[in-house]
Amino acid sequence: MGRLLDFLDDRLGIVSAWRTSMSGKRPPAGIGFLRTLGFAALTVCALQFLSGIALAFHYVPTAGLAYDSIRAFEQEVPGGAFVRSLHHFGASFFVVLAVVHLARVFFTGAYKAPREFTWLTGIGLLGIVLGFGFTGYLLPWDQKAYFATNVGTEIAGRTPLLGDALRTVLNGGDEVGPPTLTRFYVIHVVLLPIALLGLLAVHLMLIQRHGVAAPGRPVGDEGSPGLPYFPHHTLKEAIVGAATAGVLFLAAATFHAPLEALAEPSDAGYEPRPDWYFLAAFQLLKWFKGPFESLGTFWLPNLFVLALALVPFVDRTPERHWRKRKLATSLGIATIVFVATLTILGALDAPDNQRVLRHPLGCTETEKLGYLALRRARCLECHELEYAGTRYGTEDHDAPRFDELLAERYAFSTFDAVLRDPEGELGTEDMPAFDYLPDVERAAIWAFLRKLVPEKQ
Amino acid sequence: MDSNGASRRGFLATLTLVLAGVPILGAIVASLRSGLAPARVEKPTSIPLCHLEELPKGDAILGRAVTFEMRRGPLVENVSRMVFVTRGESDGDYLAMLGECTHLRCPIQQRTVSVGGRDAPLRCPCHGGVFSRTGEVLAGPPRAPLRRLELEMPTDGADIVHVRGL
Numbered sequence: 001m002g003r004l005l006d007f008l009d010d011r012l013g014i015v016s017a018w019r020t021s022m023s024g025k026r027p028p029a030g031i032g033f034l035r036t037l038g039f040a041a042l043t044v045c046a047l048q049f050l051s052g053i054a055l056a057f058h059y060v061p062t063a064g065l066a067y068d069s070i071r072a073f074e075q076e077v078p079g080g081a082f083v084r085s086l087h088h089f090g091a092s093f094f095v096v097l098a099v100v101h102l103a104r105v106f107f108t109g110a111y112k113a114p115r116e117f118t119w120l121t122g123i124g125l126l127g128i129v130l131g132f133g134f135t136g137y138l139l140p141w142d143q144k145a146y147f148a149t150n151v152g153t154e155i156a157g158r159t160p161l162l163g164d165a166l167r168t169v170l171n172g173g174d175e176v177g178p179p180t181l182t183r184f185y186v187i188h189v190v191l192l193p194i195a196l197l198g199l200l201a202v203h204l205m206l207i208q209r210h211g212v213a214a215p216g217r218p219v220g221d222e223g224s225p226g227l228p229y230f231p232h233h234t235l236k237e238a239i240v241g242a243a244t245a246g247v248l249f250l251a252a253a254t255f256h257a258p259l260e261a262l263a264e265p266s267d268a269g270y271e272p273r274p275d276w277y278f279l280a281a282f283q284l285l286k287w288f289k290g291p292f293e294s295l296g297t298f299w300l301p302n303l304f305v306l307a308l309a310l311v312p313f314v315d316r317t318p319e320r321h322w323r324k325r326k327l328a329t330s331l332g333i334a335t336i337v338f339v340a341t342l343t344i345l346g347a348l349d350a351p352d353n354q355r356v357l358r359h360p361l362g363c364t365e366t367e368k369l370g371y372l373a374l375r376r377a378r379c380l381e382c383h384e385l386e387y388a389g390t391r392y393g394t395e396d397h398d399a400p401r402f403d404e405l406l407a408e409r410y411a412f413s414t415f416d417a418v419l420r421d422p423e424g425e426l427g428t429e430d431m432p433a434f435d436y437l438p439d440v441e442r443a444a445i446w447a448f449l450r451k452l453v454p455e456k457q
Numbered sequence: 458m459d460s461n462g463a464s465r466r467g468f469l470a471t472l473t474l475v476l477a478g479v480p481i482l483g484a485i486v487a488s489l490r491s492g493l494a495p496a497r498v499e500k501p502t503s504i505p506l507c508h509l510e511e512l513p514k515g516d517a518i519l520g521r522a523v524t525f526e527m528r529r530g531p532l533v534e535n536v537s538r539m540v541f542v543t544r545g546e547s548d549g550d551y552l553a554m555l556g557e558c559t560h561l562r563c564p565i566q567q568r569t570v571s572v573g574g575r576d577a578p579l580r581c582p583c584h585g586g587v588f589s590r591t592g593e594v595l596a597g598p599p600r601a602p603l604r605r606l607e608l609e610m611p612t613d614g615a616d617i618v619h620v621r622g623l
Contacts, residue, residue, distance in 0.1 A: 063534065064534075147563060147564065150561070150562040150563070151561040151562060151563060151583065154561040154562045155561060168495045169493050169495070171495075172495060172496045173495050173496050173498045174495075174498070175562075176562075177498075177527065177534070177536065178529070178532075178534050179496040179498075179529065264537065265536065265537050265538060265539075265564075266522035266523070266524075266537040266538055266539040266556070266564075267539075267564060268520055268522075268539045268556055268564050268565065268566055268567060269564075269566065270564055270582075271566075271582035271583070272563055272564075272582070272583055282583075282584075285560075285561070285583075285584045285598065286584040286585050286597075286598065288598060289597060289598045290594075290598070290600050291600070293560070293598050293600060296598070297561075351582065352582075369535065372524075372535075372537070373524075376522035376524060376537055377522070378522075432511075433508070435508075436505060436506075436507055436508060436511075436617070441524075
């Protein structure tokens with residue numbers, strides 16, 4: 001055994017690496033559970049890679065199939081629904097842990113010399129995590145995906161000078177559409193993972209190089225070495241990592257990642273909202289009107305990030321203890337209160353979205369076209385439809401229910417004639433004519449309704 | 458002899474740089490150019506919107522989803538947009554607007570809201586933009602009126618109104 005280790009160490013240097021960075025390393029005394037938050041974020045990061053690869057093996061990145069491939073993954077693949085929930089809630093956990101880790105580093109003054117670049121790479125990593133969130137929620141191609149991405153790429157389009165180019169590159173054209181999905185997919189599964197791993201490697205190497213800042217001691221005073229990193233601090237990290245994973249598993253097993261109806265750009269009833277971690281930005285956008293618009297879309301968010309990045313270069317005082325850094329501590333608390341207030345205000349402006357009928361899995365191209373045509377023609381604003389135990393549409397109208405209508409013997413020729421000329425066929429002016437629809441769309445609506453309510457034999 | 462050797466080495470270094478640099482630079486430029494090129498999108502210029510008699514009367518607003526085929530080279534995709542039509546100043550004068558907020562492209566809703574004691578018929582559900590019947594901004598962050606579209610009235614007894622400029 002010893003000889004094998006010697007053999008490997010001569011060639012790979014793993015034993016000596018273990019000694020210098022683990023068992024032989026003695027971080028300053030007094031570091032506790034607060035210094036494990038970065039590791040907790042790293043744990044979630046690893047889980048995101050795992051669940052993300054599982055999703056990517058089944059996901060089809062085209063506008064026509066993305067939504068159905070996600071639903072098929074949930075319904076047909078063993079454990080699929082759980083894995084998607086894991087990935088969805090994992091994103092939130094990642095954001096929370098990254099922010100809490102950043103707050104810890106800020107309030108303990110750990111970003112001060114010589115650790116300025118560890119902080120800077122950390123800010124970059126937080127930006128990448130938010131980028132993952134933003135590109136990730138377009139991928140299911142549901143209502144939220146489509147409309148939130150419209151807002152997101154339009155905000156990118158407000159960047160001074162580069163805006164138009166940036167928006168065109170992100171959208172793959174002038175507006176959000178099928179090319180956008182392809183691009184966001186590549187950004188989400190190729191570009192951002194490479195950026196994340198690269199920056200993370202530098203972040204971890206810098207942590208190796210400079211070690212943990214001694215709690216409460218000023219710059220230059222690295223305190224007295226405490227117990228060896230392994231197994232003492234690694235045990236704390238393992239406990240926190242395991243607890244994080246446990247809570248995430250519990251969340252994914254209890255709650256289901258949301259999926260709204262298939263994206264339909266002409267849906268004039270939909271009220272878009274971003275994921276919770278962008279609600280502060282959402283709220284901010286409402287306050288800057290007319291000529292001040294770019295303050296909310298560009299200047300304030302970017303100046304905030306810039307200020308954050310410059311913290312270690314502006315704050316040159318040697319003190320690390322929060323009580324001796326009155327200005328920094330108060331600014332930090334004020335920032336947290338401000339962002340939290342914005343987030344709560346954004347959350348209070350809850351959307352008033354109606355339940356939208358979803359097409360069943362396994363629709364043909366025609367049935368899917370019929371589904372979209374039914375939504376575009378807003379048939380369910382007058383007719384009700386009961387499908388799979390849920391009632392869609394409004395009760396305010398006395399138009400016949402689709403499921404009752406089609407349960408009777410009802411032929412396409414009658415349906416088509418009524419759609420073309422309701423007044424002539426039914427003798428009522430209550431129903432508008434749908435003769436403006438192309439023939440294929442009327443036939444497709446019929447095919448879709450028949451898919452939901454099969455003809456009685 | 459010495460200077461001769463140094464210049465030969467210098468020549469070889471330059472040659473290597475050029476030989477390696479040209480293809481590498483070429484690959485970078487070509488990848489960026491094709492990668493960042495926007496998809497070339499073609500839309501039909503004129504899209505059927507509604508019948509003549511469906512055009513709004515009085516203060517009514519017609520909201521209609523229009524669908525069309527968007528072509529990216531050989532790829533054809535079915536796309537839809539919301540269009541609002543209202544009456545203009547004079548008789549027989551109509552305005553068509555794209556149902557997309559000019560702030561950050563949220564879907565415009567046909568829902569009455571009160572602005573300074575007056576009713577406004579169109580609003581954006583995101584950041585609070587409110588628009589008049591003619592698409593002018595009445596409140597909220599938007600800076601520009603709703604995007605105007607061109608209506609194409611039927612000729613020779615035909616009865617379908619088309620919309621242009623989507």
